[in-house]
Amino acid sequence: MKTSGIKLNWPLIGNDHIFEFLAKSLAKKNVSGSFIFSGPANIGKTTAAYYFAQSLVCEAKDSPVLPCGQCPSCQQAVKGIHGDIYLIKKPADKKNISIEQVRDFIRSLSLSSFLNSYKIGIIKGAEHLSESAVNALLKTLEEPKAKVVVILTVTDFEVLPETIISRSQILRFRPATGDAIYDDLVKNHRASRSQAKNFSRLAAGRPALALKFLQDESYYQDYEADVRSFMDFLNPDLNQRFKAIENIMGEKPGGQESVKSAGKIIDIWQNLARDLVLLELDLVDLVQHQAFSKELAASKNKLSLKSLLNLISALKQAKGYIGANVNPKLALENVAVSV
Numbered sequence: 001m002k003t004s005g006i007k008l009n010w011p012l013i014g015n016d017h018i019f020e021f022l023a024k025s026l027a028k029k030n031v032s033g034s035f036i037f038s039g040p041a042n043i044g045k046t047t048a049a050y051y052f053a054q055s056l057v058c059e060a061k062d063s064p065v066l067p068c069g070q071c072p073s074c075q076q077a078v079k080g081i082h083g084d085i086y087l088i089k090k091p092a093d094k095k096n097i098s099i100e101q102v103r104d105f106i107r108s109l110s111l112s113s114f115l116n117s118y119k120i121g122i123i124k125g126a127e128h129l130s131e132s133a134v135n136a137l138l139k140t141l142e143e144p145k146a147k148v149v150v151i152l153t154v155t156d157f158e159v160l161p162e163t164i165i166s167r168s169q170i171l172r173f174r175p176a177t178g179d180a181i182y183d184d185l186v187k188n189h190r191a192s193r194s195q196a197k198n199f200s201r202l203a204a205g206r207p208a209l210a211l212k213f214l215q216d217e218s219y220y221q222d223y224e225a226d227v228r229s230f231m232d233f234l235n236p237d238l239n240q241r242f243k244a245i246e247n248i249m250g251e252k253p254g255g256q257e258s259v260k261s262a263g264k265i266i267d268i269w270q271n272l273a274r275d276l277v278l279l280e281l282d283l284v285d286l287v288q289h290q291a292f293s294k295e296l297a298a299s300k301n302k303l304s305l306k307s308l309l310n311l312i313s314a315l316k317q318a319k320g321y322i323g324a325n326v327n328p329k330l331a332l333e334n335v336a337v338s339v
């Protein structure tokens with residue numbers, strides 16, 4: 001991607017408007033102290049934040065390509081061990097990013113840089129910041145320091161407090177086109193045409209998700225299991241529906257892990273229900289799960305169009321319940337009895 005005299009050596013697809021903006025700030029050496037990268041999950045926000053950080057610490061100051069990938073800083077950054085780049089996120093078993101995590105983060109950013117270069121802090125999933133963590137962070141954002149850059153990634157920036165939004169440069173990431181994802185999988189990741197077709201479609205605009213499908217076999221197998229559980233869930237027999245829920249939720253550990261997996265299952269089920277609606281309406285080209293066309297065809301007549309639409313809204317409601325601390329399994333069982 002050639003822009004403003006600097007070429008970005010970043011493995012990202014789509015969102016050229018964002019990379020052009022960041023390349024310009026790198027070229028002019030005029031970088032804001034706080035950014036919000038906002039957009040759907042798995043769209044490349046964290047990757048972009050990390051490559052931006054690497055470009056800022058890259059030692060090849062007049063390199064036309066950033067990051068150069070060769071200098072000692074770049075090599076450390078690639079290994080994830082650069083002393084001036086910090087990343088924090090919600091621990092898998094916790095509900096929030098805690099104030100302690102944010103205090104450590106701020107302390108690290110306040111130390112002087114190893115090479116008198118930039119220090120970059122990335123908070124992945126800033127929607128998970130606890131209230132006290134937000135307040136601690138706010139003090140840092142209110143008194144920006146030269147050559148310190150904070151990047152928050154978030155699925156929807158509007159959930160963040162106005163005080164943070166107003167102090168940050170907001171960059172909105174949008175889904176990439178299916179064609180762009182297809183080309184990337186074939187050209188840069190040695191996918192076969194049928195893999196590229198299935199995964200680019202399944203990823204629905206999220207390049208990082210398409211790549212996960214291609215490279216992480218067990219992730220794809222889990223996804224397949226979630227798709228099959230939906231087909232079982234469509235069984236008209238209520239006991240069979242409960243069994244499908246038991247199968248998929250029964251083995252999950254409790255607490256935040258099960259909240260997260262229930263959220264993921266609901267997203268997948270909503271999209272599958274939507275695909276069945278599209279099939280009812282003969283809009284086959286828009287179907288996301290074309291990789292599962294056999295399974296979809298077999299389930300096509302299990303629910304009427306009206307019931308499918310009810311199912312989609314019941315799933316949406318269940319997600320709200322889970323967000324309000326209802327037990328995830330109960331929330332799914334509630335969907336089973338209401339459709």
Ligand SMILES: [Zn+2]
Binds near residue numbers: 074
């Ligand atoms: Zn470099």
